[in-house]
Amino acid sequence: MKNFILSLIIINIFSFNGYAQESKVKTAGKDYDNYAYIDAIKIYEKVAEKGYKSEELFKKLGNAHYFNSHFESAAKWYGELFAMNTDEIGSEYYYRYAQSLKSSGQTEQANKILDEFNSKKQTDSRAKLYDENVSYLDQIKANSGRYVIENAGINSKYSDYGTFIYKNKIYFASARDTGNFTQRKHKWTGEYFTNLYTADVDSARVTKFKTSLNSKFNEASPVFTKDGKTVYFTRNNYLNGKKGKDDKKVTLVKIYKATLVNDKWTNISALPFASDNYSTAHPALSPDEKTLYFASDMPGSIGQSDLYKVSINGDASYGKPINLGKAINTEGKETFPFVTSENEIYFASDGHPGLGGLDVFVAQIESNGNISNIQNVGTDVNSPQDDFAYIIDPVSRKGYFSSNKEGGEGSDDIYKFLETKKLKCIQELNGIITDAETKIILPGTKVILYENQVIKNSTIAESTGFYSFPVECGKSYSVRTENPDYITKEVNVIIPKLNGKTNLPIALDKDACKLVVGGDLAKCFGIKRIYFDLDKSDIRPEAAVDLVKILVVLQENPSVKLDIRSHTDSRATFKYNEILSDKRTKSIIYWLVRNGINPERLTGRGYGETQLVNKCSDGVKCTEEEHQENRRSEFIITSI
Structure with missing residues (x-):
């Protein structure tokens, strides 16, 4: 039944080849356009069973099952559509087919179809979300295992969904009223219309909410103000015994408001921004009751239904509805919002990456109103079917949600839960x-x-x-x-x-050399040694590059004095190494003096192999790299 309120799509009658089947298809097409999907499915399937194939036939069969959450059947007929290999399949069918496959447990095949969807419709936010969250199943898995869930104990064999808690009572919608003399079934789903029901939170005794809020059409999604004197709820476009219809003669849904006067609900009226030509549904109040959140397909919507907010003014008037934006809304359905005192918004969506059908998500409402950090709440709540209408008490972490997952009593059932661990990525x-x-x-x-x-x-x-x-x-x-x-x-x-x-x-990276007495300018500039030709003490061009660094420091710091020390490895004789290193030290000093440095600022000598930095003394076997560590030049600061 929820899909009557969620799906707001009209598809034209198609033409079908085959005279013998024409009258049946026309009848089915009429039912389809009037949202009588159950009747249409029967006729379409009989036509298909006789071997007739048509792109439009398979589209309508797939859609009829998809919009009633019969995802396994939807996957079957969308599969027949894709098997025709036609170029005329719209990108929307790729997404519906993928959703149906996921809901049927065929995740791998669904992801392949989503890849094709992404390539065909890269501007679609759902394609972008899938492309940006390829590992979405890992995220869902990480968010799972946080709930203790059980049947709420108030379900029937009919559709029961959408809850609100007020003064220890639970209010919800149910299709269990079959009528005393007439059976008021909705042609779309084949179920009875929904009314509002109530029960004590700790009791399975359910009673019909016997007030003027209930009509002979659909009511759902009540939300009461804290003082209990005002209620917002969803109803078919129906008031004072009259149905409202859009330009196509279809009765949509509106958010209504009623006030409690002398213990009676009176002053029932549609909210001023509602319309005969689009739907508004599933109201939710902010904790301060100054903002109303809701779902709608009004002009300017991004997808099939978007989430909106509207300010509730002090004089009981309303502001202009504001779309919550592309961060949360997709080309699919976003619906059933619920806002907590922790500035979290829970909602149901088939546009964000999920397990199939509608999944429950949570997001953060930033101080500037932006929506961020959208996350799937996990597999405890979500399933391959439709999961929606999630509410939670942020203190006790207890709440309710609705689902048509396997194992329920009716087409939709209400579940209660305890969240044992808060979802905080x-x-x-x-x-x-x-x-x-x-x-x-x-x-x-x-x-x-x-x-x-x-x-x-x-x-x-x-x-x-x-x-x-x-x-x-x-x-x-x-x-x-x-x-x-x-x-x-x-x-x-x-x-x-x-x-x-x-x-x-x-x-x-080092910012600058830190000049301290005893410090080595060579380390500051990464100078390991000044290069000389073998057995020579002449300054090579490569050495001059490093010496210029030392020269600049001495020029910019005229009080700095250096002691220049040259070292060799242990190879060759002790005396030879001492003489060679000393010559090289003098060559460095000479080069610096020749380039303008006062010789009084420079001292130095060669130490040969007397100050090895490792074990590589005479007779010790070492690698070339280890010997290299000992062949070094030092520029020790002696005065600043």
Whole structure:
């Protein structure tokens, strides 16, 4: 029955070849356009069983089952449509076929169809969402296992759905009233019209809500104000015994309002922004009761039904309805909103990546009204069928939702639940801060976390160079590092939409040489040795490049004095190495003096192999790399 309120689609009659079947198809087409889908299905299927094939026939059969949530049958007939290999299949059928396959447990085949859908309709937000969330099943799995769920105990063999709790009573819609003398069935679903019912929260005794709110057509989705004096609810376009119809003579649905006067519901009227030509349904109040959220296909909607909000003014008037935007609304159906005191909005959607049919999602309402961090609540609630009308008490974490999942008593059933663990996709952003050249860790580095150029958190890298921040899934951040000896660096990162950890190591480049007595300018500039030709002490061009760095420091810091030290490895004789290293030291000093440095600022000598930095002394077998460590030049600061 929910689909009567959810689906707002009219499809034209098709022409069909075959005189013998023409009258049947015309009859079925009439029923189809009047939303009498049950009657249409019977006729269409008899035609198909006789071997007749038509693109329009299979489309209508698929749609008739799809809009009644008979997904296995819908997948069958959409499959026949796709088997015809026609180029005329609209992109919408790719999505419906994929949804039907998922709802039938054929996820792998569904994803293949979604890939085709994405290639054909890249501008469709559902295609984009699928493309951006290829691992959506992993996310759903990660969000599962958080509920204890049981039958609410108030279900019948008919459709029961949509709940609201007020003063320890549960209010909901049910099609269980079959009538005393006449059977008022809706042709679309073959079920009876729904009225509002109530029961004590802890009782299975259900009574019909015997008020003027119930009519001979559909009522659903009541929501009461905290004082109990006002109720908003969904009803067919019907008031004072008269049906309202759109331009195509179809009676849609509207949100109505009633007030309690002397214990009677009176002043029943449609909200002023409702219309005969589009539907408004499933009202939900914000905790402060200043905003009404609802679903509608009004002009300007993105999809088949979108979520909207409208302000409730102090004089009981209303503002202009505002679409909640593309962050939440898709080309599919978004419906059954529910808003909590924690600024969360729960809703049902078949446009966001899910398990098939309608799934329940939750999103955050930001302080500026934007919607962010949309997540599927998991497989405990969601199934391959339709799951919707989710409400929750944010304190007790108890609530209700509706579903036509397998194992129920009727076409739709109400389930109650306890959420044992709040859905909060939590990520840890972490890493180690190191020197880009030497790879040594840099404890004490300040690390700052930014979101949209606003500081969200800061920390100091630990003794191991490690830092970490708690962050939100799916968001973008910037991480800035500040170290007095290094260039400030900022790195952008996008956090995945799954619980876990995101590693972001950051390597810093030295900002400038820190001049301290005893410090080595060679290390500051990464100079390991000054290159000379074999057995020679002449300055080579490669060496001059590094010596210019030393020269500039001495020119810009005229008080700095250096002691220049040259070293060799242990190969060759002790005396030879001592003489050679000394000559090379003198060549360096001579080069610096020749380029303008006062010789009084420079001292130095060669140390040969007397100050090895490793084990590679005479007679010890070492690699060339180990010998290289000993062949080095040092420029030790002796005065500043």
